[in-house]
Amino acid sequence: MNLILFGPPAAGKGTQAKRLVETRGYIQLSTGDMLRAARASGSELGQRVSKIMDEGSLVSDEIVIELIDEQLQAHRDAPGFIFDGFPRTVSQAEALDDILEKRGRQVDLVIRLVVDEDALIARVTRRFEEEGRKDDNPATFVNRLEKYNADTAPLIPLYAERGKLKEVDGMADIDTVSASIDAALRAAGGH
Numbered sequence: 001m002n003l004i005l006f007g008p009p010a011a012g013k014g015t016q017a018k019r020l021v022e023t024r025g026y027i028q029l030s031t032g033d034m035l036r037a038a039r040a041s042g043s044e045l046g047q048r049v050s051k052i053m054d055e056g057s058l059v060s061d062e063i064v065i066e067l068i069d070e071q072l073q074a075h076r077d078a079p080g081f082i083f084d085g086f087p088r089t090v091s092q093a094e095a096l097d098d099i100l101e102k103r104g105r106q107v108d109l110v111i112r113l114v115v116d117e118d119a120l121i122a123r124v125t126r127r128f129e130e131e132g133r134k135d136d137n138p139a140t141f142v143n144r145l146e147k148y149n150a151d152t153a154p155l156i157p158l159y160a161e162r163g164k165l166k167e168v169d170g171m172a173d174i175d176t177v178s179a180s181i182d183a184a185l186r187a188a189g190g191h
């Protein structure tokens with residue numbers, strides 16, 4: 001099962017992905033987490049992406065595609081993958097198709113967490129106060145939302161046309177969102 005958790009930043013993708021890791025043993029592939037880890041390690045890659053991330057802009061497609069490819073290689077026998085925060089552009093989506101195809105896999109399901117932007121801004125302001133992530137500061141977050149609407153939202157009709165898209169109310173409480181995701185996974189044949 002190859003599942004994309006789709007939605008704007010702070011829609012709850014990471015929270016839901018972690019639940020699926022616990023309940024189903026899927027592997028979570030969060031490019032945001034990978035980039036934050038690279039930055040924390042002080043690696044050359046981390047230094048290269050640090051400023052871009054703090055601004056709330058997107059790092060290059062090549063960087064994130066390579067990170068995903070490496071992780072798919074490292075976890076060849078996983079029962080499923082959850083793509084969280086990837087793909088974020090049309091060319092990342094095309095690259096994902098290619099790298100899955102070369103492993104005899106495909107995108108099975110795209111779950112879009114549908115959320116209200118004003119409520120998201122409130123959620124992120126709270127997260128900024130609690131966790132202090134620089135890119136959660138309200139001005140930067142608005143930039144991240146704009147990037148999502150300009151670069152990432154165009155993927156919605158692409159997956160809808162393929163019959164892969166399932167929309168879930170991301171404003172519901174965490175357990176309700178999890179139950180809706182579970183139902184969508186079962187309907188798509190996931191275990």
Ligand code: AMP
Pocket residue numbers: 009010031032033035052053054056057058059060061064084085086087088092135144
């Ligand atoms: P996230 O935690 O997914 O919101 O990611 C945090 C930051 O990492 C983003 O604002 C981008 O700067 C960068 N990033 C994460 N995933 C991607 C991606 N798929 N493409 C480009 N940049 C990304």
